[in-house]
Each structure stands twice: as C-alpha cells, then as structure tokens.
Amino acid sequence: MPMIDVYATAGTFTDKHKLATDLAATLMAIEGVPDIPMFRQNTAAFVHELPAGDLSNVDGASSYVRVQVLTNASALDRAKQIAVVSQFTSMVAEAAHDPALADRTWVLLTEAVPGGWGLGGHANTNDELVAAAGEQIAELQAMGGGGPAT
Numbered sequence: 001m002p003m004i005d006v007y008a009t010a011g012t013f014t015d016k017h018k019l020a021t022d023l024a025a026t027l028m029a030i031e032g033v034p035d036i037p038m039f040r041q042n043t044a045a046f047v048h049e050l051p052a053g054d055l056s057n058v059d060g061a062s063s064y065v066r067v068q069v070l071t072n073a074s075a076l077d078r079a080k081q082i083a084v085v086s087q088f089t090s091m092v093a094e095a096a097h098d099p100a101l102a103d104r105t106w107v108l109l110t111e112a113v114p115g116g117w118g119l120g121g122h123a124n125t126n127d128e129l130v131a132a133a134g135e136q137i138a139e140l141q142a143m144g145g146g147g148p149a150t
Helices: 016-031 078-095 099-104 126-142
Strands: 003-009 044-050 065-072 105-112 117-119 122-124
Touching: 003 016, 016 044, 016 065, 016 078, 065 078, 078 099, 078 105, 099 105, 122 126
Parallel strands: 003 044, 065 105
Antiparallel strands: 003 065, 117 122
8 A cells, every 4th residue: 555754844834634535535535546445544644754954965954845656566667756756835834834845855655565565464466465455345345335435
C-alpha cells in the first residue's frame, strides 16, 4: 500500500492531520485503486516535523519540504507521476499557507520491488495485492456492500 512521508521544519503546517488525510486520499484517487477498506486503511501519510536547524541547503536556508511517496512497482505511469508531483506540491504549499513554498517542495517517487514491502507480516508482491483486493471486493459484494465505493 502506498506510504507518504512529509518532512518539514516544525510549524510549517497548521493542520498536519488534514494534510496527511488529503495526501493519502489524493494518491488513492490518482492511482485509481478500488475504494475498499484494504486500500483506505493502508494508504497513509506521515508528517514529520524537524526541529529548527535540522534541515538546510548549501546556502543555509531551511524553508523546504520533502515529500517521499512509496508505491508498488509500476503503480504510477508517467501521467500519474506528473499528477502526484503537481497536486502534492500544490497541497503542501496550500497547507503551509505559503504559495512560494511550491518552489521549495521536493516530491520523490519511489517504487518498492515486488515482495519489497510487507503488510500483516507478509512481504507482498503486486500479484498478491491484486488478488487480495479482488477477494475483498468479492466479500463486500457477498455482504451486500456492492463492492468498491464510487
């Protein structure tokens, strides 16, 4: 499941929880995964506040934000990569109430190799995740839930 880590100097964001929730929901939408508990409960964002002085460029400036996005291999084609970087950059600047922060926001996209991440104590491959999602959709439909939310 996708994981998002945001690193910024303490005080950059007034509502870290909202930023984390919004980033996670946006990534799910861009990826186009089914809106099922498996994905909703395991697509998460973490906002890490760094103490003043723990971040710097070569010139000594520390007003930067780093966003690292980890997805399974091939989850983001080129159009989705562009969408994630563009939307996350805008969301970070908006959450900081600083439009200029867009020019100082780094978004790194990283792919886990098949079997290169675990959930529930198991190192999952892409095929295993797809199968598990299919099973959950079938269970939801059998319970009368109709499958993924739209």
